[in-house]
Amino acid sequence: MKYISTRGQGGEKGFKDVLLAGLAEDGGLYVPKELPQFSAEKISSLRSLPYNELAFEVIKPFVNGEIEDSILKGLIDDSYASFAHTAVAPMTQIGHNEWIMELFHGPTLAFKDFALQLLGRLLNHVLTERGERAIVLGATSGDTGSAAIEGCRHSDALDIFILHPYQRVSEVQRRQMTSVLDDNVNNIAIHGNFDDCQSMVKESFADQSFLPENTRLVAVNSINWARIMAQVVYYFHAALQVGAPDREVAFSVPTGNFGDIFAGYIAKGMGLPVGKLVVATNTNDILHRFFKDNDYRKQELKHTLSPSMDIMVSSNFERLLFDMQNRDGAALASLMDSFQQTGTLSVSDSAWDDIKVLFNSSRTDNESTCSAIKELFDRTGYLADPHTITGVRALAEVDIPEEMPKVVLSTAHPVKFGEAIEKAGLETPALPHHMADLMEREERYSVLENDLKKLHGFIQEHSKHS
Template sequence: MKYISTRGQAPALGFEDVMLTGLASDGGLYIPESLPQYSAEEMKKLAELDYPSLAVEIVRPFVSDFLNEAKLQQIVGDTYKVFRHKAVAPLTQLGTNEWVMELFHGPTLAFKDFALQLLGRLLDESLGRRNEKAVILGATSGDTGSAAIEGCRACEHVDIFIMHPHNRVSEVQRRQMTTVLADNVHNIAIEGTFDDCQALVKASFADQSFLGEKRRLVAVNSINWARIMAQVVYYFYAALSLGAPEKEVSFSVPTGNFGDIFAGYIAKKMGLPVKKLIVATNCNDILHRFFADNSYSKEQLAPTLSPSMDIMVSSNFERLLFDVQDRNGEQLKLMMEAFDKTGSISIDNNRWQAVKVLFDSDRSSDEDVVSTIKQVSDDCSGYLLDPHTAIGVKAARTCSVDVATPIVILATAHPVKFPEAIVRAGLREPELPVWLSDLHERPEKYDVLKDDMKGLHGYIQSTLNL
């Protein structure tokens, strides 16, 4: 399988090079040239598999030029055996045809473990073969950082630098990153927003000269195709568990960067009978404004009870726009350049109406979040939602979804990571799992830096003695 850039000017690459490259040389994002297709009969066979076996089947076509069958099975098996629920991604029923898919049973209690536990192992396999060292530079609004660190802390060939916005992530999220004291793990608090951190990452990938010739820069943010690929699996797992291919299934997805829900779009294009994909956002609602009003435009960022979605610009949205623009890279390039200049774009109305056949969207305030957490707790014997998942539940119940169609809300994080929202809902603060019970006593290590690319690069050079 070959991968092409959304902006049409970069060479097509195989999976390994795409994984190591991250952002394409023309500034675009890589996407498969074509997608594997699954018939109804093939999906019936997939429905018989447990999660790791299903992951092998779904991932295989994307990595066939990189891993043989035995190595793929080993890496996938190692990835999901660290999850603490036998089903890996269990479904919990909230109401008639309403289900929560719990994606928080990995090492860092967030959905990003699904992709980053896999990506860390894939990177180490690739770099070991090449006898290379890599520098991972990432930005996090909360959960990506800890999941990336946990996935890469044991990698022999990687040094990882993760930036988070200073004082803008929850304490549990910060401590899950900063209490990992491995020699190859480096945490940085940037005096700014998540978007400032993301901009530093993109600028660093555009000019990697600060690393010299002995190291390569690797992205673990959701711009890396390997992450999208891994997330496709749980859409298949949920839909097949609820009756696909005979039944259509809808999904409500809390999303800021558009990566998680784009995986659902890919699953749909691979043949999975997805009826609706609901984009669930907080008041930082650039995605909702696009799907509601055909307006993809920057606005001032506001801190919320759902900080992992406090994002002004959705990095992965470009991948959908590429498809919407008939995969015309040159046209997409001009559109993104216009967005960079003006901070606002829209698409042709006919194309927008076509997109809305599959996608719907909703926006939640902090008050909506708190009331949804309380309502679900009252209705479902004390079942707790984290604030992001609450946004997904509210969106599922707000948007016009056929009541005969099962709807799955993606539970993106464990509620213990966001105690403020739980307490504001009038509920008792959740306790950390036993294996994390001493998190608040563990020593932390991180540095605070200004939002400055030269200072960041100097910090990395000094840390690595380059």
């Protein structure tokens, strides 16, 4: 298993190098040169496995022996041992042939825990093995930050700096990050939006000359291939429970950065019978506009009741575009350069028609978010958060064969988004017992202007590498 950049430069890399690099040297994203193939017989053989053992079988080919199997299995076992539900990703039926897969039973109550609990352990293992230390630099629109901090806080080999848009994440989301007081954890609120934070992270990776000597940046955002790799597992987990490999399965996925749904695309490429992938967005709908009209155009970012999807430009979309350009790195690089200059892109009609066979999309505004939360609760007693509900609502918006099982990926616990729940006319649930005192915990974070030099100065000052 080798990895290549979407922009065609830099040659082939192994898993460990891709893990530590995050973003490729040419500004592209790493993808496998070829995907491992799982036959129907192989997929059937996985049906009875608990989640951690399934994860080992799905992840092992991507690591390709660079981490000894017994060590890799131990890291995976540790990653999911702290999840609050023994099924790790339990399924709840909400209608005829419709399920919600709950991905919020990890330590920070969001789907990001599935990847980041493992990523932190992988990074610590490889860095310790190499006798290195590193700085984690990431941006969050709400959930990535707390999951990354939880995954990295105990690592002796890492300092972590997480940027979030000032006053644009929910209070629960902010406090989950800022109440972690470990010496290696640094939370920074940036005056701006998520895209400003993400842009600063990308620029920092592109030019790391500001770093202390003998230090590297590592990425925990979904640009890091290991994030996608870990998320592929729960597509297999859900599909096996609703009839795979004997039945095709549709997935409806709330997404802003395209990482969570791209993992489903990878699962299909490995042989999982994924019949349809539905991109569920809020009014920041660049992905919906692409799949509806072949129009990927920057627009003004809007603040919504589903803030983790308040993203103007989807980082992982480049990985799909690479395949749509027939894996031609030079063509993809030219397309992305044009997008950088003009703020818009489209693909050939034939490429767009081909990808639409698998993908569909839906957009949900704030008003529809609240009404759909209430409707689902009244109908089933199930309380969905404002991101998950976009996936539920999308099932009614798009055409999926009635006989095809439909799975919505539930991305977060509703307690994290009390404003939306209350606007839906319902009561916000209580915090789970392990974080019942969250609102009383001491907070620590810094507020910075949207200024790259100031950010770099802060990192230099607060890094233990200095």
